[in-house]
Amino acid sequence: MRFPPSLLDDIRARLPLSEVVGRRVTWDRRKTQPSRGDFWACCPFHQEKTPSFHVDDRRGHYKCFGCGASGDHFKFLTETEGLSFPEAVELLAHDAGVALPKPDPREEVRQQRRAGLADVCEMAARFFERELYGPAGQAARTYLERRKLANETLREFRFGFAPNGRDALKRHLAEKGVEEAIMVEAGLLIRPDNGRPTYDRFRNRVIIPIQSDRGQVVAFGGRTLDPDGQPKYLNSPETPLFHKGSMLFNLHRARQPAFEAGQAIVTEGYLDAISVWQAGIRHVVASLGTAFTEDQIARMWRLAPEPIICFDGDQAGVSAANRAVDRILPALKSGYSFQFAFLPDGKDPDDLIQSGGREGFLAETAKALPLSEVMWQREAAGRDIATPERKAALEKSLYDLIATIRDERVRKRYQLEIRLKLSNLFWEASRGTRDGKGRDGKSRDVTAAAQRVEKPNSPHFSTERTVCGLCTRYLDLFERHLERIARLRFNDDLHEGFKAELCRLAVDLEDEAVASIFETLDPRFYEILNEVMADREKGQPEAGFHPNWTRLSGRLQVLNFNPSSDFIERCFEHFLDELELGQLEREMEQDLETSGEDIDEQSWQRIQALKQEVMRRREELGRRDHELAEEARAIRAAHKAEGMRRAG
Known part of the structure; x- marks a missing residue:
């Protein structure tokens, strides 16, 4: 049925959007002003601690300033409850007391x-x-x-x-x-x-x-x-x-549990989904054995922003995952992707439930890989890249896949991630034959250079290294704050060099083939890049590094407890504030040294104003540091409690 705009406007006018959205969120009392039709809450579309989801009752529109989700009454229901547009109109018309026209x-x-x-x-x-x-x-x-x-x-x-x-x-x-x-x-x-x-x-x-x-x-x-x-x-x-291509088995049961859990599990068969459901994991659906369609992908995203798809670990499962990658890539959009869980060879979800129970199954889904990593492994694992032609062929195969992504922002992010991975892969592959010279013509022993950094050698070493790691692991943060990062001047030469080369790779060399430019990057760039690439692997710190400073998850340990993207971004911005303040303090000290005793009144007032600004910002940083530390402790405690609950 087609609905005239006047009917939709009538529904919007009679039913405040805050009433519709309020069934799914809790309004933030400090920021919300009902008398002005101004409502704020934590976003129902992604996990966050600080409310960035805004509802404007006067305009009948919502927007999240964190993930970018936006829309009106009808879109909110289609996105959160998996309803079709006509179903959303019918439901809201009933709530608003608006009579629908009779169908033709x-x-x-x-x-x-x-x-x-x-x-x-x-x-x-x-x-x-x-x-x-x-x-x-x-x-x-x-x-x-x-x-x-x-x-x-x-x-x-x-x-x-x-x-x-x-x-x-x-x-x-x-x-x-x-x-x-x-x-x-x-x-x-x-x-x-x-x-x-x-x-x-x-x-x-x-x-x-x-x-x-x-x-x-x-x-x-x-x-x-x-x-x-x-x-x-x-x-x-x-x-x-x-219509098999537009349905998911068990969707009507999984919708609310998935919303509450912020996650959805997807199995290939409905008996597997039933077994998982019986084990107490209620946010599970099945694909009815068909290759994923865009309709099914959209329905899964209404359940969770990054559903976990379970595949058998055998060759058939890997092939099915590869087909899913090709289907999903074009539909990717900001804030929405998939994770892939490859189950032990020869076992399906029901087998895991029978042998290891709920925890055995969840332990396997916890190992799920992001879609980008599955795509990378498919194209790069075991690939012979001994010649320039083979390097170029690998690069082309990856770029051809990325070109199918319709969302420009996501496509650019994938391109940057792949450029970093290719740079690292080509560098590692060529280390055995390289003449040991950097782009400045000087010989370099990368291993020896890495071992020189045994522990922090400046007050901001830890913060700088953490920012470098976060920029590389969370490329969306790097892209959003690129200009701010580029303006910073790091104390440590290794960190400054890494930051400069990362910005250069993302901006100046954006259109250059990695195979032709990877050796022009400063060899020390790969020290930190390797460190972040290996961060998820378990094991001892590399020789020569102080154990507290080798890997990102060792420096920022809250990352081991799956914090929300909102918390990670607030930490990242806090670190940037800290580095900017350090830079401001250095500039103030340089001004004092330059002025010496011959300081005039105007310069004196400017320096005093700088001192007051530094003190204010230092106090603000201290307060925020305490808040983030408290929140990190709460995240650890919640993670520990969840682990005990599962074990019990």
């Missing part, structure tokens, strides 16, 4: 037809349920017991059994007055091409109803009980009710 006759016929098919599917679901608990369902019940599915789970998911006969369901529905043509249209019967009688699609199978976003039965999945039966799993065909 053709649409009304289509709706009645779909309603009729839904009624038939519901009748079939009840028939299958009854058969499961009857005499003919004994083998099916035995199979489900072997799968360790509890009675409560069977009832919740409405498991059933299709008898091993040609027309058991057909006869049952016919007795209820259902026409044969309707049964065929609903996907319940198969009509042979040779003119023979229709027969039941599902026979001698355990049946799992497939439900719509609102819990309505629209199709079925059947698992054969015949050891030699093929196919092992059989789904309903495409019907006016059921």
Whole structure:
């Protein structure tokens, strides 16, 4: 149904946006001013501690200044509850007391037809349920017991059994007055091409109803009980009710748990999803065995900004993951991506649940890799890059993939990340044959240079090194604060050189092929780059480095406890403030030394004003440092409590 703009405006006018959004968030009392229609809260679309999500009731518009999410009443419901636009309009019209126009006759016929098919599917679901608990369902019940599915789970998911006969369901529905043509249209019967009688699609199978976003039965999945039966799993065909490419199994149950957890798990099969759900992980959906479509990707993102997709660890699972990468890349957008969990070879989610329980499964999903890393490993792992031509071929294959990303901001971020990884890879590969000379023509022993830095040699060494690491690991922070970072002058020459080369790679050399410029970068650039690249690996600090300063997660240990992106950015800005203040103090000292005793009144006043500004900013930094430290302790405590809860 098409809705006239006047109708949508009427709904917006009658229903304050804050009322719609307020069902999902808690308003910040300090910043919110209801009398002005001005509301602030922590964003429901990404994790944050400081409210950056703003609702303007006067304009009927929301915007998050952290992740960029924005929209109106209808978009908020489609993004947070997984509703289609017409469903969102219908729901809000009901809440606002606005009457919807009657559909045109053709649409009304289509709706009645779909309603009729839904009624038939519901009748079939009840028939299958009854058969499961009857005499003919004994083998099916035995199979489900072997799968360790509890009675409560069977009832919740409405498991059933299709008898091993040609027309058991057909006869049952016919007795209820259902026409044969309707049964065929609903996907319940198969009509042979040779003119023979229709027969039941599902026979001698355990049946799992497939439900719509609102819990309505629209199709079925059947698992054969015949050891030699093929196919092992059989789904309903495409019907006016059921479109595999736009549906996710269990979406209607997972929506609220996913919102509360801030995460979603995606399995390849619905029985795996049911097993994960039974283990208490309720934010799980399944893809119905199809290659991901843009509709499914959008639905997953309505559940969580970075869903975790589970793949088997064998070659088939890796191939499926690679196909998913190709499907997902074009649809990527700011703040939204996927993580890939490769399960131990030969095991699926149900196997992990049976052997290791909930914690065993969660331990594997905790190892999930970001999409960018899966793409990188697919193209670069084991690649022969011994010649310039092979280096160029690898670079081209990666750039061709990145070029499919439609979102310009995401595409540029991927390009920078890949340029850093390629630079590091090419540098490492060529170290054995390099003549040891840097771009200044002087010989360099990179290992020896690295070992020279044994511990902090300046008051700001730790902060500078942390900023370098954060710039490299969180490229979005680097890009957002690029101009500010470029203006800074680091005390430590190694850090200053790294910062300068990183800015040069991102700006001046943006259009240059990495294969042609990686050796022009200062060799010391790779010291910190290597350190950050290896940061997630477990092990001892590299020889020659002070143990407290080798790796980013050792210097900023809160990173080991999965803090929110908002907290990381506030830490990053705090470190930049600290370095800028240090730079201001150095400038003030230089002014005093230069002036000596011949200081005039104007210079004296300027220096005194600088001193007051330094004192003010130092006090502000101290206060904020205390706040961040307290928040970091709370993050650690919450992480520890969650670990104890899982262990218990």
